[in-house]
Amino acid sequence: MLITFMSVSTVVIFIIAAWLINYMTRFILEKRSREFAVYLLSGMKKGQIASLYMKENLFLGVCALSMGFLFGSWLRQALFYVFYKSIGKNYKVNAEISAGSITKWSAIVEMIGLTFTFYLFYLGLSAFQMKYINRKGRFIYK
Numbered sequence: 001m002l003i004t005f006m007s008v009s010t011v012v013i014f015i016i017a018a019w020l021i022n023y024m025t026r027f028i029l030e031k032r033s034r035e036f037a038v039y040l041l042s043g044m045k046k047g048q049i050a051s052l053y054m055k056e057n058l059f060l061g062v063c064a065l066s067m068g069f070l071f072g073s074w075l076r077q078a079l080f081y082v083f084y085k086s087i088g089k090n091y092k093v094n095a096e097i098s099a100g101s102i103t104k105w106s107a108i109v110e111m112i113g114l115t116f117t118f119y120l121f122y123l124g125l126s127a128f129q130m131k132y133i134n135r136k137g138r139f140i141y142k
Helices: 002-031 033-043 046-086 101-131
Strands: none
Touching: 002 033, 002 101, 033 046, 046 101
């Protein structure tokens, strides 16, 4: 029962994250359309602008992932501390890497790899959906 619930919740989270990434990409492209038009007028090629946009998004994704990982690790330790105190037990904050925690670290590396794969897939999908210029010189997104 628990495994089924976890599987269903993972799919729901995946769908929500996919929608959010798509929405954010559209929003950013709409807000930056004039900036991209200035780049075109200054002589940059479409490929250079697309490359710049993808690099910026990749950098922001890496920063968000690392900050989320650090904050999530800290929040996990804090919540475990509160939980253990509420049931009357002591909890030692653990921030060291030991041989016994290798399986945890391999799971973390797998999670980071899946996150990057997911992020890059939707970044590529948004780049595929991006339409550069219509006749009026404005960036559009379909």
